[in-house]
Amino acid sequence: MSHSTNTNDLVERLRARGQRVTSQRLVILRALRRHGGHATVDEIHRAVLRDLPGTSTPTVYATLDLLVELGLARKLDVGVGASRYDGRTEPHQHMVCRRCGRIEDLDVELDVEALVRAADATGFQARDTELVISGVCAACAAKG
Amino acid sequence: MSHSTNTNDLVERLRARGQRVTSQRLVILRALRRHGGHATVDEIHRAVLRDLPGTSTPTVYATLDLLVELGLARKLDVGVGASRYDGRTEPHQHMVCRRCGRIEDLDVELDVEALVRAADATGFQARDTELVISGVCAACAAKG
DNA sequence: ATTGGTGCAAATCCTTTGCAATAGC
DNA sequence: GCTATTGCAAAGGATTTGCACCAAT
Secondary structure, three states: OOOOOOOHHHHHHHHHOOOOOOHHHHHHHHHHHHHOOOEEHHHHHHHHHHHOOOOOHHHHHHHHHHHHHOOOOEEEOOOOOOOEEEOOOOOOEEEEEOOOOOEEEEOOOOOHHHHHHHHHHOOOEEEEEEEEEEEEOHHHHHOO | OOOOOOOHHHHHHHHHOOOOOOHHHHHHHHHHHHHOOOEEHHHHHHHHHHHOOOOOHHHHHHHHHHHHHOOOOEEEOOOOOOOEEEOOOOOOEEEEEOOOOOEEEEOOOOOHHHHHHHHHHOOOEEEEEEEEEEEEOHHHHHOO
């Protein structure tokens, strides 16, 4: 069974927090998962409008941030253009091309343990870690 | 001798690339170094105006990006508020507080080798890595 | 003398806010 | 019915652009 359209996890988490299950929230999560990776708010918005015409920009922003808080999405800020949202929640890293802005996944283990321990030692309570490798993607390197 | 006001490295790198040594560039680098850590463009701009009145916003933006390209600064995007620039170029990581937005340094070794090798294997040419740990800082945790 | 850098003003882009209307509980 | 969510329009803030002028080479 595909994970893409199953929104039970969202429903459960909303109920657990006493928040409402709205069609916008369900549709936005599905759009994020259908996109696959690193969607901008605008891309999600356009996709959502097909299923739920009239959905507003502020709702998409608020909902994507809510999904992050619920642990169903990750927010990605690579310093070029708009923020991006990633429906993949398993640990993985990102590579961003300085020339074209393209973002790719990188599946490498990262010793988060040591980092979190070092952070804790300073009194900081670590919740999440985000690693971004910047450089030049294969396509742009080929162009010179 | 303090490193803060010595801009020989900038002069050398500009000459090497055939770019001009301007007072704006020197003053902006000094302001960045004097600030110490994680300055916003606006903070740098205000500091620069004291030494060089009339300096424009676009110049500060362009120059900070140039410093990054020259390897004399790092750009930090933590997804909340404006971009930040860091004059510390030695490898170190960053912690950002989700509540107050405060950014702190974390001096932990990170096995960049393995990451760069994995990136290279995909055809991506890695240039730099940036790790951000998000969570709650000691001060905000104390407030509950 | 050339032309890369700069200042100015304005535009653009991304994101958030205020408030009335709506829909989930 | 109560109140969290939503839609709309507008504001806000960060960053970039176009162009004329200036200053480093």
